[in-house]
């Protein structure tokens with residue numbers, strides 16, 4: 001695979017950073033006057049993610065970007081992007097309202113022709129719809145618990161129907177019921193037996209107006225692992241792995257009375273709630289890394305995901321989901337599960353951000369994206385400067 005040398009890419013980044021106008025985009029708020037033409041329900045529990053966008057923006061500034069603004073992904077986004085003359089966007093948004101909100105911002109940027117760091121609309125959607133993601137995992141031969149997806153149009157869930165029979169056989173419970181597009185364990189319900197499933201499915205339908213996912217409760221240990229593209233950064237120096245780079249393999253620590261990991265809305269994520277896998281657990285860590293890399297390749301991803309997994313009763317790893325916009329809180333003591341274990345690669349938060357920017361730029365420079373005129377033009381402007389300015393060690 002063709003690659004740019006690390007030093008060339010570093011030089012290009014150094015020359016580009018002070019010149020490029022960047023927007024970090026977070027979720028718009030539909031209740032703000034003028035944000036939408038008409039308010040509609042949320043098919044994904046809403047959050048603005050503005051604080052995290054601020055942390056990403058501060059990190060970009062640390063890395064030398066001088067022109068960074070935060071923008072909400074509402075109706076005014078195209079005008080704001082034009083007014084601010086934005087040349088590159090970083091997507092840290094789950095959308096504002098309606099169906100498939102995770103795909104709205106990337107679809108809009110595709111439409112406008114502005115390059116972005118984040119998943120394309122199709123990947124944003126298929127990662128954010130757990131049933132679609134799980135079907136593709138099955139097609140790729142990757143491990144995930146059997147499941148039934150039940151749309152509101154199907155009416156009452158048929159706990160003894162053919163789909164349930166085929167997915168679960170004689171398994172009697174417990175089950176987990178959750179929205180297909182969720183976040184932070186919102187509306188994730190542990191259900192003791194089949195009899196209780198129709199009511200739990202109905203709860204998801206009425207709250208989200210979208211399909212519910214039913215799967216067996218996996219009683220084993222819980223893990224997460226992050227994975228991004230091969231271009232990454234350690235101590236502010238770029239390096240390129242042979243393939244997708246998996247890192248931060250953690251076990252999530254649940255209290256004895258905690259059947260599922262309650263996410264940030266209920267309990268803040270703290271360093272005590274997860275632990276990096278120990279050196280003597282190298283085989284398990286490799287298994288997690290390997291699954292993460294297979295997902296990155298199998299879905300042809302172009303941006304970071306955090307894969308969540310749990311073990312079944314037999315101790316086999318099952319993929320729960322891959323988060324298309326993993327939480328990247330940082331600063332003021334905040335902890336996130338992607339950078340909590342990142343020191344296993346000798347990396348820190350700013351390294352992660354720099355690597356993600358470099359990964360995106362490399363794709364542009366190698367002509368592996370749509371050849372956005374903005375980046376191509378900037379490339380020609382800074383190429384000469386980059387050669388002159390580059391620190392050569």
Ligand SMILES: Nc1ncnc2c1ncn2[C@@H]1O[C@H](COP(=O)(O)OP(=O)(O)OP(=O)(O)O)[C@@H](O)[C@H]1O
Pocket residue numbers: 145176178182183184185186188215216217218219222259260261262263308310320321323
């Ligand atoms: N089949 C399952 N068996 C056991 N626990 C589960 C199962 N599915 C989900 N959970 C629990 O619920 C939590 C949230 O589920 P999941 O990760 O699928 O959805 P989410 O709400 O999108 O999560 P996140 O907080 O990662 O955004 C998991 O971390 C896990 O503790």
Ligand SMILES: [Mg+2]
Pocket residue numbers: 308320321
């Ligand atoms: Mg999860």
